[in-house]
Amino acid sequence: MKRVALVTGGTRGIGFGIAQALAREDLNLAVCGVRDESAVADPLKTLRSLGAEVLYGKCDVARRDARDEMLAAVRQRFGRLDVLVNNAGIAPKERRDILEATEESFEHVLRTNLQGPYFLTQAVAKWMVEQKKGDATFAGCIVNVSSISATVASVNRGEYCISKAGVAMATQLWAARLGEFNIPVYEVRPGVIKTDMTAGVKEKYDKLFGEGLAIQRRWGTPEDVGKAVASLARGDLPYSTGQVIMVDGGLTVQRL
Ligand code: NAD
Numbered sequence: 001m002k003r004v005a006l007v008t009g010g011t012r013g014i015g016f017g018i019a020q021a022l023a024r025e026d027l028n029l030a031v032c033g034v035r036d037e038s039a040v041a042d043p044l045k046t047l048r049s050l051g052a053e054v055l056y057g058k059c060d061v062a063r064r065d066a067r068d069e070m071l072a073a074v075r076q077r078f079g080r081l082d083v084l085v086n087n088a089g090i091a092p093k094e095r096r097d098i099l100e101a102t103e104e105s106f107e108h109v110l111r112t113n114l115q116g117p118y119f120l121t122q123a124v125a126k127w128m129v130e131q132k133k134g135d136a137t138f139a140g141c142i143v144n145v146s147s148i149s150a151t152v153a154s155v156n157r158g159e160y161c162i163s164k165a166g167v168a169m170a171t172q173l174w175a176a177r178l179g180e181f182n183i184p185v186y187e188v189r190p191g192v193i194k195t196d197m198t199a200g201v202k203e204k205y206d207k208l209f210g211e212g213l214a215i216q217r218r219w220g221t222p223e224d225v226g227k228a229v230a231s232l233a234r235g236d237l238p239y240s241t242g243q244v245i246m247v248d249g250g251l252t253v254q255r256l
Contacts, residue, residue: 001082002026002027003026003027003083003139004026004027004029004030004081004083005022005082005085005233006030006032006074006085006124007022007030007031007032007085008031008032008059008085008086008087008120009031009033009061009089010029010034010087011040012195012196013197014087014145014171014190014226015033015087015222015223017221017225017226018087018145018225018230019043019226020046020050020051020223021223021226021229021230022083022226022229023047023050023051024254025234026228026229027052027082027233028052028054029047029053029055030045030073030077031055031057031060032056032057032059032061032088033056033058033059033071033088033140034059042060042065042101042211045055045067050252055073055074055077055158056072057069057074060107060112060116061086061120062111062115062116063116064119065231066085067116071123071127075127081128082131082233083141083147083233084120084121084124084128084142085142085145085229086120086143086145087145088249089112089113089145089149091157092108092160093105093108096156096157097154097155097156098155098158099232100101101159106159106162107212109159110159110163111162113160113166113167114166118166121142121174121185124142124166125142125177127160128140129161129178129181129182129183132182132183132212137245139235141186141233142172142186143185143187143229144167144170144171144184144186145167145187146164146171146190146244147164147190147252148163148190148191148192149165149207150168150189157161158217159178164193167187168187168189170180171186172187172242177192178205179241184237184238186241186242187243187244188225188244189244189245189246189247190204190220190247190248191220191247191248191251191252192213192220192248192251193220193221193222193224193225194219194221214250215250215255217249218249218250220248224241224247232245
């Protein structure tokens with residue numbers, strides 16, 4: 001039976017890039033997002049055309065009941081879960097200087113980007129341990145998609161930076177906790193990636209990339225991140241649990 005991956009936010013942007021890469025790796029897929037299934041028919045069709053059996057669930061990762069429902073649907077459809085990719089995430093609705101930013105936005109971003117994925121991981125971790133106990137060959141792994149914002153301070157979206165810094169620690173915590181079960185947990189840390197999330201700042205980054213913002217003078221793509229996650233799901237980095245995999249074209253390499 002094929003291995004199964006759950007990719008949150010897997011029908012758009014980076015998540016869609018990851019889901020396609022995992023379908024090419026011959027995994028079946030559960031993907032979730034906040035849109036109705038009818039609105040994501042095209043990406044689901046693409047994923048199925050790559051040979052994957054695909055389950056879609058409308059699930060806001062910030063909500064516990066929605067997460068529980070999603071996992072129950074995965075259990076019912078596939079009876080297993082081998083790879084969890086915590087990809088879904090949001091930017092603040094409005095970029096505001098931290099002197100002016102609101103507590104409401106802080107709560108919303110933290111709940112979506114950190115608290116939801118943290119507790120989704122908790123539920124999945126318990127299920128993975130159960131699977132490992134039932135089958136010693138079970139090769140599960142968990143991947144958190146963070147951002148260079150985990151370490152690069154942007155004062156016009158502090159809540160986003162803090163959420164991603166939290167994801168970095170969550171990765172280390174889950175890696176430490178699941179070590180005895182040989183379930184690796186990784187953080188994939190993208191730089192600036194061309195998606196809907198960054199569509200509003202396209203001109204700014206076109207210019208910055210042209211001026212050498214990153215060592216590799218181009219935007220990152222969902223495919224770049226997908227390839228990194230596929231290699232982790234394949235088990236190509238078996239002795240690297242808890243580590244950060246940079247996918248930023250060298251943007252964070254300090255230069256003088
Ligand atoms: P995007 O906005 O293009 O896509 C996000 C996806 O997540 C969508 O499918 C959306 O439906 C889903 N989603 C949003 N909120 C959700 C929720 N509450 N529950 C479930 N699904 C939800 O964003 P993207 O650029 O593809 O970003 C994906 C991830 O990568 C995010 O965690 C983001 O922080 C991170 N990231 C993005 C960039 C970038 O430059 N685009 C850089 C570094 C990290």
